[in-house]
Amino acid sequence: MVDIRRAYPELGNCLYFDLAYKTHAVLYELPKNRLNWLWYINGDEPELMGSSVTMKVSEATVSEMKEEAERVWCPELARLIGETAEPFVNVIYDAEPLPGLSWAGGRVALVGDAAHPTTPHGLRSTNMSILDARVLGCCLARWGGDGNAEPTSTPRRALAEYEAARRPVVAAQVLHARRLGRLKQGLGMGSAGDGEGFDSRTATEEEISQLRQSSMPYFSGAPTIE
Ligand SMILES: Cc1cc2nc3c(=O)[nH]c(=O)nc-3n(C[C@H](O)[C@H](O)[C@H](O)COP(=O)(O)OP(=O)(O)OC[C@H]3O[C@@H](n4cnc5c(N)ncnc54)[C@H](O)[C@@H]3O)c2cc1C
Incomplete structure (x- = not known):
């Protein structure tokens, strides 16, 4: 926590978003000294199972992602990503505004x-x-x-x-x-x-x-x- 607080000194007071080339990450603090991070990755439409947009990812994908984090993000954020036990994927959608409510x-x-x-x-x-x-x-x-x-x-x-x-x-x-x-x-x-x-x-x-x-x-x- 000490390193990440040094890199993101306003943690707890704001939501950070970090920009890199064609990607961005979001980082904020939750109660009880926990952190939440999100890393937005452009990708092809995934095949969803059931009605959930949350997917477990394979160990191979997680290790690729952790390696990539070392290249893309500052060492503190890359370390946080690397030390997260079970990251998961959440598919992001929106919809055209409806013609009526x-x-x-x-x-x-x-x-x-x-x-x-x-x-x-x-x-x-x-x-x-x-x-x-x-x-x-x-x-x-x-x-x-x-x-x-x-x-x-x-x-x-x-x-x-x-x-x-x-x-x-x-x-x-x-x-x-x-x-x-x-x-x-x-x-x-x-x-x-x-x-x-x-x-x-x-x-x-x-x-x-x-x-x-x-x-x-x-x-x-x-x-x-x-
Ligand atoms: C992972 C994640 C993170 C998010 N983070 C943020 C954030 O940081 N800030 C933010 O502003 N928003 C965030 N959101 C979005 C926010 O949660 C939603 O916009 C908000 O909850 C919408 O409220 P709602 O009442 O319209 O829908 P919901 O909160 O989805 O409530 C709908 C309710 O209807 C119930 N329901 C569904 N079908 C039926 C049925 N047939 N019969 C009876 N009940 C039913 C569901 O169980 C649910 O309780 C996040 C969403 C997700 C998924």
Whole structure:
């Protein structure tokens, strides 16, 4: 722990992300003196078993990865990776923003990951889900029916208002998280995923500024209907 704290002095106060050529790693501290690291590796679509996106990896793959870590990361992070007993692979997906958040003629609403599965690169997923629930709650309270309105129409109005408030926000945030992932992984930014990828070694200040958390759409607040 001493070495890694020297290399990453703000551990415990922040989440670090380290960039290398066409890859990046994330490192942060968990309670009880534990660390969590993630190393994002570009790869072909894997064959998944069952419904889980978490996969065990072979010992051969783990030792290759540990060797590669020595070449890519600073010695402290490479050592942490090397000393981790059972690293596993988690496949990262997102989905195109849905055309709507309410379904079945406005009688069912989706919130959270069901409404907008997103990559983790925007560091936003849980906040998005909590805000969905809050906005939906406010809309239901507002249109919950005062006894005069037609009973079947009020939940629909609530769900329509929820969708109008949240869909543009979550759609923009999912797409931004995808873009951040492509930037951090040095993948092409063209519309077909081609073109020049971001290279942290030669990037301009302006390009680097896109990686800031504050570049997330609605970073300073999204409408809450209150
Ligand atoms: C490994 C990992 C790390 C993550 N790290 C972060 C992070 O650092 N920061 C962050 O913001 N987000 C993170 N996320 C994302 C975050 O966990 C999700 O965005 C968030 O939990 C979404 O909340 P949710 O309520 O929409 O879905 P969930 O938390 O998935 O809740 C859905 C619930 O529905 C239950 N369920 C499913 N099907 C049924 C059924 N048929 N009947 C009844 N219940 C059912 C499930 O068991 C589950 O409890 C991470 C996700 C993963 C997988």
